[in-house]
Amino acid sequence: MVKKPQRPLTVDGSTHASNPGNLLVNYFYWIRSFPRKPIQLILPLAILVVLAFLTNWIFGFALFAVLREGKSLHLIPSALFGIAVFNIFFGIGIFWFLKKLIFLAIRIREHFFYGCVNPGVVVALKPPLIAVFTDLTTGKTPHYTIKILPQPLKWMKNGVPPVGTRLATVALYEGNLRKGYWDDFYPVVVDCVTGNQTDIQRVLQSIPDWEWEHLEVGLGYLRTTKPGLYTIPFVRCAFCHQLVFLPLYPMHKDKHTKLGADGQMTDHVTIHPERRYQGVLDVVPQAYIHPNCGGITRMPEEIIRSYLVNPFLYNEYTFCCECNNYIHQKELYWCETGQCLADYFQELQQDYIRQHGDRPPNPFV
Numbered sequence: 269m270v271k272k273p274q275r276p277l278t279v280d281g282s283t284h285a286s287n288p289g290n291l292l293v294n295y296f297y298w299i300r301s302f303p304r305k306p307i308q309l310i311l312p313l314a315i316l317v318v319l320a321f322l323t324n325w326i327f328g329f330a331l332f333a334v335l336r337e338g339k340s341l342h343l344i345p346s347a348l349f350g351i352a353v354f355n356i357f358f359g360i361g362i363f364w365f366l367k368k369l370i371f372l373a374i375r376i377r378e379h380f381f382y383g384c385v386n387p388g389v390v391v392a393l394k395p396p397l398i399a400v401f402t403d404l405t406t407g408k409t410p411h412y413t414i415k416i417l418p419q420p421l422k423w424m425k426n427g428v429p430p431v432g433t434r435l436a437t438v439a440l441y442e443g444n445l446r447k448g449y450w451d452d453f454y455p456v457v458v459d460c461v462t463g464n465q466t467d468i469q470r471v472l473q474s475i476p477d478w479e480w481e482h483l484e485v486g487l488g489y490l491r492t493t494k495p496g497l498y499t500i501p502f503v504r505c506a507f508c509h510q511l512v513f514l515p516l517y518p519m520h521k522d523k524h525t526k527l528g529a530d531g532q533m534t535d536h537v538t539i540h541p542e543r544r545y546q547g548v549l550d551v552v553p554q555a556y557i558h559p560n561c562g563g564i565t566r567m568p569e570e571i572i573r574s575y576l577v578n579p580f581l582y583n584e585y586t587f588c589c590e591c592n593n594y595i596h597q598k599e600l601y602w603c604e605t606g607q608c609l610a611d612y613f614q615e616l617q618q619d620y621i622r623q624h625g626d627r628p629p630n631p632f633v
């Protein structure tokens with residue numbers, strides 16, 4: 269059982285996180301991930317302590333020698349006074365740095381204990397950047413925001429995770445309560461401050477689905493991985509490419525993904541018409557056969573032009589008009605080339621990574 273701090277010393281006690289982290293910081297992990305501030309305090313503190321020790325040691329040694337020889341005894345009172353003044357200054361210095369260090373340690377502990385849990389996702393690897401979704405509101409109107417920021421993910425258990433990995437973060441908020449929304453928030457990935465996998469999973473599981481969805485559609489709207497704080501009032505629909513007011517998006521999306529009488533989704537995600545593949549499709553296979561049923565299906569052009577730009581846009585199930593169902597690409601073959609669709613898409617994806625060095629930062633780019 270861990271003792272809860274009685275009241276936060278550094279975090280504003282008048283507001284409460286909707287989903288507090290309740291997370292215990294491992295200070296070793298924290299210093300390893302964010303060494304700048306603690307080292308700025310620990311280093312001068314260590315130097316002062318060593319200097320104080322050395323000065324007193326040298327003085328003690330000299331005093332002992334004087335006493336042993338029995339000469340210049342009249343100098344002792346002024347020497348004692350001198351060393352006392354020295355020690356007062358050292359003491360003040362040590363106390364000042366120590367107080368700052370303790371305050372910092374308390375603040376970090378409270379950040380992860382009282383701060384708010386938000387969903388984060390890796391959006392870039394060099395350097396590691398994450399995007400975090402939150403609602404900055406302090407009133408009733410939502411103020412959806414995404415912050416893109418660097419995080420020291422290299423210290424994670426298995427190194428920097430791939431783009432698209434979901435991570436839990438805990439954030440403190442800054443600003444004037446009466447303004448209606450916070451000015452900024454400071455999320456930190458929980459894996460950077462603890463190695464306790466049970467805690468990490470607990471915090472990750474505490475994030476509701478709608479927040480993950482808002483992060484995903486918010487990133488689709490932003491189409492950037494540049495660090496900054498972005499307001500997300502609307503999202504661009506990945507199906508019809510219209511802007512939709514974010515709180516209404518889940519409802520709007522249902523309209524597109526509803527299965528029709530033939531078992532096919534009403535609409536499919538595509539890339540915005542302006543950014544689709546613009547070349548000729550003469551040499552691109554366009555119809556595929558499902559040998560199990562003998563059915564041949566034509567791939568819609570807007571879908572071909574979308575996956576030629578982003579081969580990670582769709583999952584490995586493709587519709588067969590004869591079966592009226594989504595069939596795994598391993599069971600489908602292009603009529604034009606005889607190649608299995610699964611191999612075809614794997615090649616496209618490998619080409620993409622060879623050219624861009626990584627997967628697209630978010631599924632709709």
Ligand SMILES: [Zn+2]
Pocket residue numbers: 505506507508509510520524
């Ligand atoms: Zn739409």
Ligand SMILES: [Zn+2]
Pocket residue numbers: 558560561562563588589590591592595
């Ligand atoms: Zn079929």
